[in-house]
Ligand SMILES: Nc1ncnc2c1ncn2[C@@H]1O[C@H](COP(=O)(O)OP(=O)(O)OP(=O)(O)O)[C@@H](O)[C@H]1O
């Protein structure tokens with residue numbers, strides 16, 4: 001009960017912190033809109049040549065593009081969320097301050113990242129999405145229930161995204177230098193979450209593999225739930241399983257890190 | 267000791283340091299940061315913990331707070347093994363690291379305190395009372411709405427000390443709390459700590475490189491070097507144990523050959539008309555001053571107290587000398 005209020009306060013803090021970066025938010029909105037335009041035209045040409053690619057109609061492909069742009073920052077698909085700060089705190093030994101508090105490190109950062117996600121959904125996601133829906137023919141559902149189902153899938157997607165980045169970030173306890181880890185996160189994020197091309201459209205064995213990796217829980221599944229291409233309960237089960245597995249792995253690594261590994265600096 | 271609140275029994279901490287010495291070549295080295303360290307601190311004591319750079323002070327504090335696991339030995343704080351029950355212990359301790367802050371950089375000071383309120387689950391009435399008292403004692407009234415990044419070092423340090431005490435900890439660890447503070451801020455922080463210890467009975471362990479911190483606050487001092495306890499007792503005893511020396515700085519009317527002072531006083535440095543003489547800290551300076559005044563054209567003089575670094579350095583040199591078989 002008492003700790004619920006703490007983590008709520010932490011989430012609000014995460015939201016407020018990103019809300020102060022107005023210029024960055026405006027630049028992000030512009031970038032995502034511009035990128036969406038480029039990608040939409042590429043997709044339209046592609047679907048012209050290969051109708052029904054990945055099981056999508058043209059309008060669905062367009063919807064997928066704008067959804068991707070809208071959720072790009074929300075899901076921190078190329079990284080750049082709390083994990084940068086966490087790795088830096090581990091590297092400099094600042095993490096000591098977090099460790100001698102009576103809080104759960106993982107929950108703390110999860111709450112913080114949820115706050116950031118909510119801000120970026122509202123601040124960076126809505127405008128490109130509405131723009132895309134007004135200018136291009138999209139395949140959006142008309143019923144509230146599907147939108148509700150989508151929001152649940154989105155929440156699970158945010159948790160999976162957090163859990164992946166948390167695991168990567170903890171590696172800094174051993175590697176100290178977060179540079180390579182951040183790059184790995186960017187590349188895997190962009191490719192495996194279907195930011196470049198829907199995972200449904202990946203061919204053969206490669207497609208089979210990326211569709212069961214945790215990154216599939218991020219963009220592909222919420223998109224399919226929204227467009228009626230995936231049954232919500234099946235999607236939740238997949239996302240939930242990855243969320244639980246990755247969060248549990250995060251806890252194990254965290255325990256190992258704080259037990260055996262060294263906190264830097266005097 | 268009546269009630270051993272902090273207990274260390276042959277505690278050690280060994281770091282494995284890997285260093286790249288060439289392409290794919292690594293060298294492993296073991297650093298024994300804390301070596302068979304044993305001591306106890308009673309509830310309500312205020313102890314100074316000093317030693318040269320790299321002596322193992324911060325490492326000891328990290329083990330006491332539970333964020334580092336000892337490589338060996340037994341360590342208990344309030345009967346709790348810190349590294350095993352870090353979160354439980356966290357409710358009973360406050361920590362201030364001079365070079366770090368617990369406060370949230372981007373947020374106003376008061377927001378950090380509100381988070382502490384939730385984090386430590388401090389009852390509302392208690393929180394109000396403690397906040398009001400700390401704000402008054404540490405003079406934080408005008409700073410509560412200022413974002414932490416805009417605070418000066420001394421203001422931030424006071425803010426950090428308040429943050430560490432909102433939840434009424436039984437023990438307070440201070441790692442160089444006066445580092446970088448001006449004289450006024452140092453005095454204020456010291457006065458506050460003395461009152462805290464006297465009125466609330468908070469156990470305090472303090473590391474510092476400033477001898478005055480110890481002189482004004484601690485009845486007991488522990489000296490550590492190379493991870494080993496070298497002295498544990500009152501500060502006065504430290505001067506004897508270290509055979510420390512005071513320095514008489516003499517300004518003559520003009521340049522002069524080194525003063526031929528009676529032993530054990532001796533000239534250690536000459537710079538133009540100014541000369542430095544070392545003499546045992548246990549002796550009075552008066553006879554030496556009189557002796558010089560009679561024989562030399564004295565213009566001015568001053569006496570410098572031995573500084574802690576010198577005392578420690580001498581203690582260490584002595585120990586190293588004895589240790590040779
Ligand atoms: N993370 C680490 N990895 C390897 N060695 C370390 C680590 N932290 C500390 N050490 C070593 O342990 C020894 C003790 O360090 P510690 O920080 O405890 O010293 P200290 O007494 O606090 O010194 P200072 O007065 O400079 O703050 C040093 O030799 C240091 O190099």
Ligand SMILES: [Mg+2]
Pocket residue numbers: 266323324325441
């Ligand atoms: Mg230190």
